[in-house]
Amino acid sequence: MDAEACLRGLRLRVVPCKHVLSWPPSSPRPPETTARPTPGDAPVPPALYSSPSPQAVYVGGTASLHCDVSGRPPPAVTWEKQSDQPENLIMRPDQMYGNVVVTSIGQLVLYNARPEDAGLYTCTARNAAGLLRADFPLSVVQRDSARAGAHEAATAPAQCLPSSQTCVGPPSGRVLWHFDPQRRSCMTFPVGSCAGSAQGFETYEACQQACARDPGDACALPAVQGPCQGWEPRWAYSPLLQHCHPFEYSGCEGNGNNFESRESCEHACPVPRTPPCQACRLRSKLALSLCRSDFAIVGRLTELLEEPEAGGGGIARVALDEVLKDDKMGLRLLGTKYLEVTLIGVDRACPCPNVTAGDGPLVIMGEVRDGVAMLDAGSYVRAASEKRVKKISELLERKACELLNRFQD
Known part of the structure; x- marks a missing residue:
């Protein structure tokens, strides 16, 4: 451009740019029709x-x-x-x-x-x-039995429970419904080939209508x-x-x-x-519990299963919100979203640690044995307040556990 200006006898000057014009859009922007996202996740x-x-x-x-x-x-x-x-x-x-x-x-x-x-x-x-x-x-x-279904309600009381007569013959291939008092609902049962064993209903609706006297819980x-x-x-x-x-x-x-x-x-x-239970006694406070634990997570309880083989305890299924510490399971590497934690020797009447306390997220610290996450009566389980989670993160960033181990050695 300088050579062309010289040939034409023009003088070039540098001036500051006051306005920047954007390139016009190739097509008009569509009107906003989508609703704004609701705040909070x-x-x-x-x-x-x-x-x-x-x-x-x-x-x-x-x-x-x-x-x-x-x-x-x-x-x-x-x-x-x-x-x-x-x-x-x-x-x-x-x-x-x-x-x-x-x-x-x-x-x-x-x-x-x-x-x-x-x-x-x-x-x-x-x-x-x-x-x-x-x-x-x-x-x-069956298509032929569907026509007879309308007459089932007339003889309903006798058909609500399965026949008490034992049948040792081979199954007939039919399946009927009867009322289960424990479930307070109708369930299926196979029908034997013995005479008089076909006592029940062809459909769930017929069974419920005849046998479930109350509308249900x-x-x-x-x-x-x-x-x-x-x-x-x-x-x-x-x-x-x-x-x-x-x-x-x-x-x-x-x-x-x-x-x-x-x-x-x-x-x-x-x-x-139940009568109020005494507060669970922790084996140690937050910092010591963190250093003695193999894992520390923030999560929410989704299911609690009884497991007699777990020494009177059970299994807690936890949805992971955050993995703070994990020395032996590789939760971050595997992208684990749910963790099963085995509870050892937990009293059902007054459970310690109480993983069912509150509706919000919990801070859970425990040991890992043979690749299985474990909690016992002295394990650390507390509500995941912002202050508590922040303190754990600071302790891990400062490598406080390494310093503590040096003093103990």
């Missing part, structure tokens, strides 16, 4: 969009059970079929189990239905904020959000965790497990009311 427990409804299909047909749940973060969904076995098969998404497929969105699809496929299929939805279980009854009927129902948009904060009872938790109600198509306040939820549902 607090975890929200799982809730169903609609209540589970019984289904009935003919032999050879196809059934679809959709566990449509909401929650933050998005809940992980698994399925299992209830049976009299000690453990049920856990069915996970993107897997096929015989004639059953669980899709990536948590939908269970059953192809070429057989009589033995009838039963209660339980959906379990779990995230960092809580746990939800819902039963989806499925009946598989609302506290045993799953939390249902509903499909509307009139959002309201509500409370629901979790029979697994045995406490009330908040959820977002859409304003319609809910169920009885829906309360306006925590107080009304705890008044209506069987929240354990």
Whole structure:
């Protein structure tokens, strides 16, 4: 440009730039139609969009059970079929189990239905904020027996319980429903080939209508959000965790497990009311507990399982919010989201450490034995306050445990 200016007899001067013009957009910006995100990322427990409804299909047909749940973060969904076995098969998404497929969105699809496929299929939805279980009854009927189903209610009282007559013959291939007083719901049972052993109902709905005299315990129902948009904060009872938790109600198509306040939820549902226990005594304070522990995490309890083999304790399933310290398990490297912690010698009446204390996140410190996270009566478990988590992080940054070990040596 300088050579061209010289040829034309022009003088160049450097002037400061006062305005910077942006390049015009290639197309006009579309109008903002999306709603602004809601503030806060607090975890929200799982809730169903609609209540589970019984289904009935003919032999050879196809059934679809959709566990449509909401929650933050998005809940992980698994399925299992209830049976009299000690453990049920856990069915996970993107897997096929015989004639059953669980899709990536948590939908269970059953192809070429057989009589033995009838039963209660339980959906379990779990995230960092809580746990939800819902039963989806499925009946598989013969076309000729469907016509006789209308007459079942007339002889209902005699058919509610299975026949007391023992049948040693081979199974007939039929499956009927009877009322289980312990579950307060109807369950399936195989029918033998003996005469008089076919006592029961062809469908779940017929059994419930005839044998379940009361409408059922609302506290045993799953939390249902509903499909509307009139959002309201509500409370629901979790029979697994045995406490009330908040959820977002859409304003319609809910169920009885829906309360306006925590107080009304705890008044209506069987929240354990035991005498107050003494505070758990820690083996040592925060700094010493941190240095003596193999791991320190911040997490939320999602499930507590009884485990007789664990020395009278159990297993606590914890959704990880943050891994503060991990010397032996590689939780950060593996990207672990849930951790099973074995409780050793924990008293059920007054558990120490009390992993069920409060609804919020907990700071949990313990040992690792043979790759298994362990907590005993003296382990450190406290509410994860901001001040407490910050103090742990500062101790780790300053390598306080290394200094403490030097003084002890």
